[in-house]
Amino acid sequence: MNQPALETLSRAELEAEVLRLRQAGVVSGDAADAADAHRQALFEAIDDGFCIIEFFDGPHGPMSDYRHIEANSGYERHTGIAGIVGKTLRDIAPAEADGWLALYGEVLRSGEPVRFEREFVTAERFIEVSARRVGPACNRQVSVLFRDITARKAQEAALRRSEALARDNVQRVQLALAAGAIIGTWMWDIPNGQVAVDEGFAGVFGLPPSADPVSYTIDRLLEAVHPDDKPGVDAAIAACLADLGHYRHQYRVRGHEGRYAWVEAVGRVEADAQGQARRFPGVLLDLEARRAVEAERDRVTDELRRLTDTLEQRVADRTAELMHAEEQLRQAQKMEAVGQLTGGLAHDFNNLLAGISGSLEMIGTRLAQGRFAEVEKYLAMAQAAGRRAAALTHRLLAFSRRQTLDPRPTDVNDLISGMADLVRRTVGPAIAVECVGAAGLWTALVDASQLENALLNLCLNARDAMPDGGRITIETANRWFDARSADAHEIPPGQYLSLCVSDTGVGMSADVIAKAFDPFFTTKPLGQGTGLGLSMIYGFAKQSGGHARIYSEEGSGTTVCIYLPRYYGAEQAQGELSGHFISAADLAPAPGQGTVLVVDDEPLVRMLVVTALEDMGHHVLEAEDGAQGLKILQSDAPIDMLVTDVGLPGGMNGRQMVDAARSHRPATPVLFITGYAENAIIGSGHLEPGMQILTKPFAVGDLEQRVRTMLTGREHG
Structure with a gap:
């Protein structure tokens, strides 16, 4: 039994898979509940919005779209987008799809994480985004962390407005401190090289605390930057001064206890009327909490992968156990069927052998007694029992598709016409027999004598289903089976002709139809049927390259159809079509x-x-x-x-x-x-x-x- 790769399933699909496995007995209820609870706790431990996207090939080309396969409840809280799982990028943002695909596609190809901010116009909010690849690139998966920074953006805007009112007043940036994410401010007076910092900034950089702003040189402040990050900070500051633009950079700073902490510096260079850089105000943002969330996200992702890997192994082990149990069950069913077959066969042959051996003993006794006139009676009884044994053997061979057939081109309409009187005499005057032969009926390649036996058996079964009388209809038709209908009839596609026998009798239930072709199955009282008639017909039809089907409802009669392949060769003389010897x-x-x-x-x-x-x-x-x-x-x-x-x-x-x-x-x-x-x-x-x-x-x-x-x-x- 093939199992889906659990690591590629969405949360909803995994939950459905776990439920299916529990119902099938593959995963115990306790194990599934524990796995589900663990998974739920891991997802919801992330306060920020979190999702996993998976690229796939679409009509626009290879990896031209991605689908959201995982998301926690924080996703909607931070992005304003509900029900994201299962949606594709082109479903939610078709106009912006190419940009997002290029951005996340580079993360997938390079394995390098990215962080950026983006305004969601439709949601009227700003989102801070960080993304990294999940596992190897062949997985086609990227995990994304979202945080709503609308409040922070509003604070930054307020800071800019405050600066426009009073550029020389460092206190104007204090209006933004209510947000909590800003941990310090600075004002760099570029011409005199002094940077005024507040108490929060000083604490982050390991400087002496002061309630009032204190000025330091830029070089003195940069001494606290981590050596690995300093070249990047120098380059970012130089670029901002040259362009008179905005500044944003993340780096590590050494505090009072000598421990480095991640911060993000955000500022803007202001120029005078001559275009010379004059002031450089800015704020410090705390990145430690965000870094902790990202680390937790990575830990959760790894834990989820480990959980799904172990769950898949448990599923595989349990599946192997179930397959072994099913094989044992099938073997037991086969042995039961063999037992039924051999039991019924032994019963019938024992009866026949008893008749033969008993007749032979009586012949020996009468010969010894000189009563020769009575020998012929017992001889006839032994011969009759032998013929019945031969008939039983032929039925068994027909059932197993091992009887010897002599197939010849046969006109089935002529065969039915030749048997009509025999059928009428056999079923009796209380049952009307109607023969409806199709015009232009194709020739069949079949053993005519065996087909006659099958037709007579079907008519006898129909008679027994109508104890109070009724009607038997024998009809033929040309049939063409395409691939779909041929598969339903368990035969190769092509042209066939059908021979159907219908009655107006009691009909069959679905359970009886399912067993009707089984050997020794009969609904007749004990001693009134061998249960080999329909199984012989089924085996004969299959061995002839065709099939047999039963159509019936209780109280509405029964139709049994034999489907035989069409003969495409040259037709023989009419005297040969019957299949009988001269x-x-x-x-x-x-x-x-x-x-x-x-x-x-x-x-x-x-x-x-x-x-x-x-x-x-x-x-x-x-x-x-x-x-x-x-x-x-x-x-x-x-x-x-x-x-x-x-x-x-x-x-x-x-x-x-x-x-x-x-x-x-x-x-x-x-x-x-x-x-x-x-x-x-x-x-x-x-x-x-x-x-x-x-x-x-x-x-x-x-x-x-x-x-x-x-x-x-x-x-x-």
Whole structure:
């Protein structure tokens, strides 16, 4: 089960993920609550506005927009923008997007943090902003800290207004001290080189305290600046004096206790009428609190990353446990299904074996007693039980898609018409049967005899669903499935034809429909159904390259549809479309005394086949595996026909043996006998001319008829 990378989720998405994991049992409730509480405390510990933005590729190009994926409650308080999480830059400020992208994009690329002030016109406030990259550049994330400095800006403006009223009065800057962020003021008289500072300024620079302003030289004051910061301060002052402009710079200053503290100096150079620098007033701002908040922000970011990393690991561990448990559950379900299948199979076969063995015992008893007249009755009972066992085996093979099929181009409308009378007689006079064949129905490539069995089974099921009578409708149609509808029907896209049987009976519930194709599932009373009818139909349809579906509602009847692939080859003569073999009664009898090679590794089966052929007057050669059979086929012995099992031992199956002998005997008829689905061995279910299949178990009479038919056809061919 794939898990999202938690470190890329927004707060809202992470909360949803934690809730989902708790509901799924992946994270325990206590662990999830603790993680959530810890996370909430970390976010809200930051008083300033805080958010994390993540760049993404948009319609304007690579990294042409970013989305706000994290934000604390202070964000709205300091910026005036509500509900920022999930919004993109172009959502909230499309006109200013390029500027912000360039600014934060440089932070992402270089890894260098930035600090600046910006006026938010729409929010009518000034914001102080600091930004830094989160993790490596590939994360595409930048964290941003916001502080509302509108009050400070107002104080600075008040200071400027005060200076305009009385430039020589240092006390005018005291009007701004109410803000609390200003910790000192200065007034630099540039011509005489003296800087008058107040008590707050002196305290920050480690100078003796004085209630009145005290003057110092600029060099004396700069002695307190941190050595690493002094070159930057000198350069900033020189630039401001040269341009007669505003001054703003951050640096560290050594106080009374020898400890350095961060300050920000803000001022402006004033010139006389001749444009010469005269005065340089300014204020000191305390940066320690802001630096502490930024450090806390960095700590919180690292703690959040650590928390999400450990949470993801716990999620991965728990997910592995759940996947293992699910695999064990699936295995248990498979074993339960196998148990149901084998249990039902054993029950049915035990009944059949009891009938066969009991009949044989009674035959032996009657023979010993000389009561020969009663032998035929028990012999018929044993034969009937054997046929039922063969039918059960065929149904199981159909369910597992392993039955041997003989698919041929088939006109399904003709097949239905030929079975209509049989269906009507089978379902009885209380049920009306209507056949609706589609005009221009495509030809299907299908085993016609198996399709007839499937149709008869569907009609019998429909009859049983209407104990008080009703109507059965058999209809065909051409269907074209595109990719979407083919996926819903579990078949490849393409052209199909449908054979549907509908009834007006009691219908099925959704639970019954879900199990209807399962082997041995039946809603009939005990002893009145094997539960293999629909499973056989489903397996036959899937093995034919199609599908079977049930459409039903309780009280509204049922429709079962078989979907078969369209046949695109050239159509055969109408006599071949039904898929039945030519009746031996329509052909001249075989000449007799022909030579037939029988290859089968089962001695009992080989003995029965040989005996039946010898009774027909044929000369029979025997082989027990493919190697022996091929040796005989490659000899000069006259062989009129080959009867061979498909599954042979020794590394050569029946089809491989036939192919190896084709060059020596290209026209010899071949009858494959098989009890299992070796369609892939036989050739994808398609036989070459002169080849036919007989499925085990078979009646001796069927074998004799098939051999006679194939030998006669060869003689006439």
